[in-house]
C-alpha cells in the first residue's frame with residue numbers, strides 16, 4: 001500500500017515582527033523560508049485574513065529605504081509579487097501586482113533600523129534569485145546591482161500600442177525588480193540593427209525588444225554582423241509582446257510555463 005508522503009518541512013531562515021503598512025496598520029510576524037514568505041497577523045486579532053503565504057517564485061524584487069519624513073526613525077522594506085489571480089469580472093487568471101511593505105523600528109537609531117530592513121531585503125532577493133536559478137538551471141552568478149537593460153521599442157508594431165503598454169505595464173515592473181533601463185524608440189527600419197551592431201554592449205546586462213518578431217530579427221542580425229559576434233550573441237535577449245503576431249514571445253511564454 002502506498003504511504004502518503006510526509007509534508008515537506010521548510011527550514012525557517014529568518015523570523016521577525018513588524019508593522020505591515022497600508023490601509024490597515026497591523027502587527028505581523030514574518031517568516032522567510034527557501035521558497036516562501038509568510039505573513040501572520042499578530043494584532044489587531046479581529047478582521048481580515050490571519051495568514052498569507054507569498055511564493056518567492058512570484059517575487060520580482062525587494063528594496064529597503066528610509067521614510068521621506070525625517071522625524072520617522074523607522075525604516076521600511078517592500079517586496080513585490082506578481083501572483084496568478086482570477087481576473088475580476090473576466091475568465092481565466094492573470095498575474096497581478098501585490099506590494100507588501102513592512103516597517104522596521106525596534107531601535108531609536110534610524111541607521112540600525114535601515115540595516116535591519118536591508119538585511120531582510122537582501123535575504124529575500126537572494127532567495128528569489130536562488131529559486132530562479134533552480135527553476136532555469138542557470139549557473140549561479142554574482143549579480144551586480146543595479147542591472148541595466150537596453151529596451152528597443154517599435155512604436156508602430158502591432159496596433160501601435162507598444163509604447164502605451166510599456167508605460168502602463170512594463171515600467172513599473174522594472175522598477176519593482178530594481179532594474180535600470182534605457183528606452184530607445186526605433187525611428188525607422190534597420191534602426192535597431194545598426195544600433196546594436198555599433199553599440200558598446202558591455203554597459204548592458206540584457207537587450208529587450210518590445211515589438212513583434214521583425215524587430216527581434218533585426219537585433220539578432222545586428223549582433224551577428226559585429227566583429228565580436230561570438231561574444232555579442234551571448235548577450236541575454238528578452239522579448240516583450242508589442243507586435244501583432246508575437247509568435248516568438250508566445251512560444252517562449254508557453255514553454256517556460
Ligand SMILES: Nc1ncnc2c1ncn2[C@@H]1O[C@H](COP(=O)(O)OP(=O)(O)OP(=O)(O)O)[C@@H](O)[C@H]1O
Nearest residue numbers: 157158186187188211212213214215243244245246
Ligand atoms: N519607427 C519605425 N517605423 C517603421 N518601421 C519600423 C520602425 N521601427 C521598426 N520598424 C520595422 O518594422 C518592422 C515590423 O516590426 P515588428 O515585426 O516588430 O512588428 P509587427 O510586424 O507589427 O509584429 P509581428 O511581427 O508580431 O506581426 C520591423 O522589421 C522593423 O524593421
